[in-house]
Amino acid sequence: MRRLLSCLLPLALLLNSCTMGYDSFQTASIPKTRFKDTKPQDFGRDHPERHPIHGIDISKWQGDIDWQSVKGSGIAFVFIKATEGKDRVDDRFNEYWREANTxxxxxxPYHFYYFCSTADDQADWFIHNVPKNAMMLPPVLDVEWNAESxxxxxxxxxxxxxIEIKRFMxxxxxYYGKRPIIYTSVDFHRDNLAGYFKDYHFWVRSVAKHPTVTYADRPWAFWQYTSTGLIPGIKGPTDINVFAGSEQNWHDWVAVVEKKGNS
Incomplete structure (x- = not known):
């Protein structure tokens, strides 16, 4: 129990740091974004550029990546697809996490959850394919409806x-000693997660409106605000995300979660 409480402490600190109002920023104009976007969205005064820490999420579809260019562009983190269901591994997962590390x-790593196999089967598959040294930040559980599957x-x-996703997490x-992050979409969150899992970090997708509109009463740690971003070093569109807290919050949190599971 003592260990569990210590794991939750960084979450509490993070969420407290994210309650600051946007009034603390200048709101006269939206600053120029640091990354180009083929289909930019005007979020008004709550623009993601107000957040200093940006990151990406990728899978094999990003192809060859110039990681030094990615790093030089200001990208501060990357979520990498690892597994899907109970029998699929992303072809470039091992390459990507090693090159990100370098x-x-x-x-x-993140896992795309399928509701056609059990939580234990999928956890076994993830653990079998994701070594502990591929787990610098906490693992991510991607839960969303997949109507086109x-x-x-x-x-x-x-x-x-x-019940199923709790078992998986x-x-x-x-196994890894790090509490997973939950990634979700607006409709899946509304149907299944609203009001639950309050002691987990959430990474939310909201590409048309600010998460305070689409995820009412849900504190979030990461916000995926576009799927059409252009990142130096990556060909084609890429998802871009922001971290909710300040730059110091980010460095403090990374230091804590990187240590967990490695001691």
Whole structure:
């Protein structure tokens, strides 16, 4: 129990740091964004550029990556697709996390959850394919409805969803020593997660409006604000995200979570 409480402390500190109002910033104009976007969205006064820490999430579809260019552009973190369901591994996962590590970019793997196999089968698959040294930041559980899947369009009831993903996350936390981050979309969150998992970090997708609009009453740690960003060193569109806290919050949090599971 003492260890569990110590794991939750960085979360409490982070969420407290994210409650500052945007009134503390200049609001006369939206600053020029540091990254180009083929389909930019005007978020008004709550523009993601107000957040100093930006990162990306990638999979094999990003192809060859010039990691030094990515690092030089100001990208501070990368979430890398590792596994999907109980039998798929991203072809470039091992390459990407090793190269991110060499470039000095904090990284973490993510798992795309399928509701057509059990939480234990998927946890076993993730653990089998993701070594502990590929886990600098906490692991990410990607949960969303996948209406276009050719193999799994199952939509369990909300209670079943919560039981399954909790089991999966418990397995990962026990093995890696880091509490997982939950990535989700607006509709999946509304259907299954609103009001639950308050002691987990959330990474939310919201590409048209600010998360305070689309995820009411949900504190968030990461915000995916576009899927059409252009990052130096990567060909084609890339998801871009921001961290909720300040630059100092970021460095403090990374120092804490990097140490967990490595001692």
């Amino acid at each position: 470039a000095g970019i904090p990284y973490a 050719k193999t799994c369009r199952t939509r369990p009831d909300p209670q079943t969803v919560r 418990d397995r990962l936390e026990a």
